[in-house]
Amino acid sequence: MEFRGKVVNVNNKGYPRVYWPEHPVSNSGGQAMVHRIIAYEKYGSEIFSNDVHHVDGNKLNWKPENLELLSHKDHANLHLHPNAATVIRQCEECKKELSLRSQKRYNSEKVFCSIKCSSKHKEKINWPSNDELREKLAKSNYVQVGKELGVSDNAIRKRLRNNAM
Ligand SMILES: [Zn+2]
Ligand SMILES: [Zn+2]
Secondary structure: OEEOOEEOEEOOOOOEEEEOOOOOOOOOOOEEEHHHHHHHHHHHHHHHHOEEEEOOOOOOOOOHHHEEEEOHHHHHHHHHOOOOOOEEEEOOOOOOEEEEOOHHHOOOOOOOOOHHHHHHHHHHOOOOOHHHHHHHHHHOOHHHHHHHHOOOHHHHHHHHHHOOO
């Protein structure tokens, strides 16, 4: 088996990997798990603080559509309750359908199929300054202002935290 011209070896947990020491997902021995390489291309550095789940349960299937990024909590939950309902939502940017089993299916937060779509979307938001934002919030509330800007109420909280002036 080969992946991008490199020989694939399967580790003792059943995960295929290649020797690729320069890759950001490689371990100290220079081995990079193939599904993590693909997930990194799909989700970026988000994968370092989350789990990558194989949708069909087959560790050898590293197709991008078979890999899903889940928080540790969502991932553990999913394996505890494998039959929990999935909900179909749309990528906010390209409108592709995504079947979700993570917590995200319950809340109003926007979902994206890939890091490309989420960064494209972020560029489009026309953020007011923090002062203006606080003024708007004082007059109404997070949910209302979020609707106006096309973002979630949590996105506003994050914005005020990360963009503190
Ligand atoms: Zn999993
Ligand atoms: Zn998309």
